[in-house]
Amino acid sequence: NGEKYFCSNIGAEVAIVTARLENGEDGIKGLQLFLVPRYRKDGSLNYLIRRIKNKIGTRSVPTGEVGFENAEAIVINEEIPGIYLIMEALNISRVANAIGSVSLAQRAISEAYNFATQREAFGSKIADLPLLKWEFGKRLEELHAASQLAWKSAELLNKVWEEKPPYSENYHYFRFITHMAKYWCAEVAVKHAKWSMEIFGGLGILEEFKVERLLREAIILPIWEGTPHRQILDGWEVMARYNLHERLFDELEAISPNSGSNIMHNKIQNLLRQSKEEQETSAGKIFRQLARTTANALAFKVTETVI
Amino acid sequence: NGEKYFCSNIGAEVAIVTARLENGEDGIKGLQLFLVPRYRKDGSLNYLIRRIKNKIGTRSVPTGEVGFENAEAIVINEEIPGIYLIMEALNISRVANAIGSVSLAQRAISEAYNFATQREAFGSKIADLPLLKWEFGKRLEELHAASQLAWKSAELLNKVWEEKPPYSENYHYFRFITHMAKYWCAEVAVKHAKWSMEIFGGLGILEEFKVERLLREAIILPIWEGTPHRQILDGWEVMARYNLHERLFDELEAISPNSGSNIMHNKIQNLLRQSKEEQETSAGKIFRQLARTTANALAFKVTETVI
Numbered sequence: 001n002g003e004k005y006f007c008s009n010i011g012a013e014v015a016i017v018t019a020r021l022e023n024g025e026d027g028i029k030g031l032q033l034f035l036v037p038r039y040r041k042d043g044s045l046n047y048l049i050r051r052i053k054n055k056i057g058t059r060s061v062p063t064g065e066v067g068f069e070n071a072e073a074i075v076i077n078e079e080i081p082g083i084y085l086i087m088e089a090l091n092i093s094r095v096a097n098a099i100g101s102v103s104l105a106q107r108a109i110s111e112a113y114n115f116a117t118q119r120e121a122f123g124s125k126i127a128d129l130p131l132l133k134w135e136f137g138k139r140l141e142e143l144h145a146a147s148q149l150a151w152k153s154a155e156l157l158n159k160v161w162e163e164k165p166p167y168s169e170n171y172h173y174f175r176f177i178t179h180m181a182k183y184w185c186a187e188v189a190v191k192h193a194k195w196s197m198e199i200f201g202g203l204g205i206l207e208e209f210k211v212e213r214l215l216r217e218a219i220i221l222p223i224w225e226g227t228p229h230r231q232i233l234d235g236w237e238v239m240a241r242y243n244l245h246e247r248l249f250d251e252l253e254a255i256s257p258n259s260g261s262n263i264m265h266n267k268i269q270n271l272l273r274q275s276k277e278e279q280e281t282s283a284g285k286i287f288r289q290l291a292r293t294t295a296n297a298l299a300f301k302v303t304e305t306v307i
Numbered sequence: 308n309g310e311k312y313f314c315s316n317i318g319a320e321v322a323i324v325t326a327r328l329e330n331g332e333d334g335i336k337g338l339q340l341f342l343v344p345r346y347r348k349d350g351s352l353n354y355l356i357r358r359i360k361n362k363i364g365t366r367s368v369p370t371g372e373v374g375f376e377n378a379e380a381i382v383i384n385e386e387i388p389g390i391y392l393i394m395e396a397l398n399i400s401r402v403a404n405a406i407g408s409v410s411l412a413q414r415a416i417s418e419a420y421n422f423a424t425q426r427e428a429f430g431s432k433i434a435d436l437p438l439l440k441w442e443f444g445k446r447l448e449e450l451h452a453a454s455q456l457a458w459k460s461a462e463l464l465n466k467v468w469e470e471k472p473p474y475s476e477n478y479h480y481f482r483f484i485t486h487m488a489k490y491w492c493a494e495v496a497v498k499h500a501k502w503s504m505e506i507f508g509g510l511g512i513l514e515e516f517k518v519e520r521l522l523r524e525a526i527i528l529p530i531w532e533g534t535p536h537r538q539i540l541d542g543w544e545v546m547a548r549y550n551l552h553e554r555l556f557d558e559l560e561a562i563s564p565n566s567g568s569n570i571m572h573n574k575i576q577n578l579l580r581q582s583k584e585e586q587e588t589s590a591g592k593i594f595r596q597l598a599r600t601t602a603n604a605l606a607f608k609v610t611e612t613v614i
Binding site: 006053054055056057129130131132133134135190194197198199201202203204205206207208212215216219220222223224227228229232233277278280281282283284 | 313361362363364436437438439441442497501504505506508509510512513514519522523526527529531534535536539540584585587589590591
């Protein structure tokens with residue numbers, strides 16, 4: 001029994017719901033995952049959709065407010081505290097979010113490029129104007145770097161996805177990189193979707209062109225599966241607790257010795273000596289730099305390999 | 308006779324239209340401004356609205372596709388080439404855009420703050436969490452600086468708005484600052500509207516909260532009255548042609564001696580010695596830095612006055 005204000009993909013035949021068992025302990029550890037079918041065994045509706053939400057994007061995956069009254073549900077894997085399952089699901093969907101983000105950014109830049117090679121102004125295609133040429137080059141570089149970070153997080157997931165608690169260091173390293181990838185790739189998606197609208201000029205704000213939708217879809221990417229603040233603080237915590245930046249910087253140094261990772265290394269060491277409050281205050285700025293440095297260093301490796 | 312793909316505020320009783328007189332010269336100088344009433348003298352419709360556009364924002368000011376057939380129109384000020392009137396109208400609406408941008412950013416930050424002082428997580432209001440406190444502080448600083456730039460452009464408009472061609476240096480200085488203000492304030496509006504959505508988390512993407520609309524309205528601000536590319540290139544051209552950065556840096560130096568404007572000064576002098584293509588290529592990066600430096604220097608003055 002209960003209600004949920006925000007339920008994604010409301011048209012599905014089965015829902016996954018977090019709830020507390022009647023005899024479950026208090027706090028986050030008492031939460032369990034449940035499978036909730038749309039219909040009860042007797043054929044009646046197992047939960048009621050009160051209304052569909054109007055959202056800025058992902059409208060083809062409707063979100064609804066839901067009420068449960070004597071709903072039938074099946075506990076998923078009662079042996080493991082539900083919170084682990086929830087965190088695992090989130091970790092996996094963060095990888096998907098990062099991959100989706102770089103895909104959206106690529107689509108946005110490609111739509112803009114397609115438009116710019118056809119649109120004329122001042123006697124030439126706008127794609128040939130010096131400022132736009134520079135912009136396209138820079139944006140492709142940034143997209144490439146972000147993609148390397150997204151794929152790094154997918155590679156790590158591939159190694160750890162069957163782990164159960166207690167997790168190995170590999171698992172925590174995967175989490176660390178994934179927080180960074182989810183955060184950074186979503187920023188990249190919004191940035192390039194916004195810019196692509198600008199390439200279309202006034203047409204960019206119209207529904208009849210594609211870039212308006214890309215921006216609306218992009219803006220969700222930094223928010224769901226945890227906002228930037230969440231990724232930054234959780235990523236920082238994993239790193240601080242297990243010293244996983246040491247492993248990252250060893251890897252980056254081997255791949256790309258001039259990536260500036262040693263400067264980041266010093267900054268992070270200095271901050272780790274400060275109070276917890278000071279660390280949280282400064283984590284935003286430094287995690288952003290770390291994400292960009294990591295993405296660029298990973299991209300440098302690929303560039304070398306390709307050449 | 309003709310058609311217009313994009314006509315703003317389509318419900319108005321009178322339209323302002325750019326068109327060429329029958330005996331008008333070719334090119335941009337032959338363009339004239341016309342007043343076009345909605346109804347002809349005989350009471351019939353003077354132009355037809357073919358359809359209303361679906362837009363990401365400004366939906367309360369509908370945009371339509373329009374067809375003109377033997378429409379009656381009155382030339383506005385035939386003595387002055389229409390292009391001057393158009394440019395003047397654009398310059399004025401760029402000031403309005405800059406003011407609107409900082410107002411929107413202020414509203415977005417204030418909505419986020421209001422939410423953050425009520426929303427609890429991890430045992431405290433989220434507004435009290437160290438990372439968010441830092442973020443709010445930084446964003447208020449940036450908003451304050453951008454506001455100074457917007458108001459500087461309004462102050463300059465106040466001095467020159469009655470000028471006719473040939474324009475004084477004051478007028479070109481106004482244009483230079485206004486390109487910078489329109490560009491930078493719109494960037495600031497989008498940035499903070501996006502961030503405010505994140506403070507609301509999943510709720511931020513729902514129509515029922517205010518920040519979703521703020522983002523949709525904000526995204527238009529960098530686009531209309533000329534995209535960032537246009538502001539950057541036009542601003543750079545005014546500056547390069549009349550050396551108006553010298554005047555700006557003299558002013559900034561007097562207001563705020565440690566604003567870093569001398570570093571900007573050197574960068575700009577170096578770039579002005581390069582080829583036109585090289586200048587256009589690098590203008591984007593350097594104009595962005597210039598806008599931020601100018602905004603910060605102007606804010607520093609106000610801070611001093613207040614203290």
